[in-house]
Amino acid sequence: MDTPTTTRISAKYRLFLPYWAVFQTDLRQTMRNWVYMTWVIAVSLTAFGYVLYRMGAHRETGWVQQAADVMNDLLRWVVLGSVAMIAALAVGSISAERGTLADSVLSRGISRYQYFLAKFHSRLVCVLGTIMFLGMLMLTGCYAMLSEEKLSLAGGLMALVVVAALLMVVVSCGVTLSALCGNTLLGMSLLWLFLYGGGYMLELLPASIPTPDRVLHEMPAILRGTYDSQLIWRLLEGTAILSFAAALFGMVGFSRRDV
Numbered sequence: 001m002d003t004p005t006t007t008r009i010s011a012k013y014r015l016f017l018p019y020w021a022v023f024q025t026d027l028r029q030t031m032r033n034w035v036y037m038t039w040v041i042a043v044s045l046t047a048f049g050y051v052l053y054r055m056g057a058h059r060e061t062g063w064v065q066q067a068a069d070v071m072n073d074l075l076r077w078v079v080l081g082s083v084a085m086i087a088a089l090a091v092g093s094i095s096a097e098r099g100t101l102a103d104s105v106l107s108r109g110i111s112r113y114q115y116f117l118a119k120f121h122s123r124l125v126c127v128l129g130t131i132m133f134l135g136m137l138m139l140t141g142c143y144a145m146l147s148e149e150k151l152s153l154a155g156g157l158m159a160l161v162v163v164a165a166l167l168m169v170v171v172s173c174g175v176t177l178s179a180l181c182g183n184t185l186l187g188m189s190l191l192w193l194f195l196y197g198g199g200y201m202l203e204l205l206p207a208s209i210p211t212p213d214r215v216l217h218e219m220p221a222i223l224r225g226t227y228d229s230q231l232i233w234r235l236l237e238g239t240a241i242l243s244f245a246a247a248l249f250g251m252v253g254f255s256r257r258d259v
Helices: 005-016 017-029 034-061 067-091 100-106 110-143 153-180 183-201 212-217 221-225 229-256
Strands: none
Touching: 017 034, 017 110, 034 110, 067 100, 067 110, 067 153, 067 183, 067 221, 100 229, 110 153, 153 183, 153 212, 153 221, 153 229, 183 212, 212 221, 212 229
């Protein structure tokens, strides 16, 4: 009586085994990538050095250092300074394996859908997990070492979610271009064109629509907990829809593309 149940469970597990294997392998390779390690080290050293500098200025001159202002500067630098590294990680996810892509997909028991999703999810987990981890460290350091009167912990967490949502779009578009373009350099060029051109076009929209630049300008209010919750939720919904649409387009295009 137990044999059919065991067979069904084993078959269900093996159905997702290729996806899980590619996901784990790509996640390990990404975290060992020199681009990823350079990005993490640069963000960590910059944040640590800037917090120490602001603490030193407070002790030497008596100038009160507001944690919300320091955290705002750090998050802005993380977003603007990390885009290039994150774009390189995302665009190189599939196109970098151009020479072995046919062997990786066609010669193994994995569909193109699972292969794309495994690559996409591994890069997404790696980038967003790193951003949230480093952001929590920066938030804790600012709150503990500086004047926290104007810094809200709930607002700080919401600010990290907003940053992660913006970078999620970069990862989604990067992996999609990586799946559709056979050349990494071409994918990077198209991604930069999309980011800068799209960002410029978004600024032409009405002021009521949240754009990345407008949200970054509202970051001090978010950190203080005095933000417009409806504006933030519209941003999160927009980034989620855009990321899902980009990933779906890339997955369908990759399934029809010659490898």
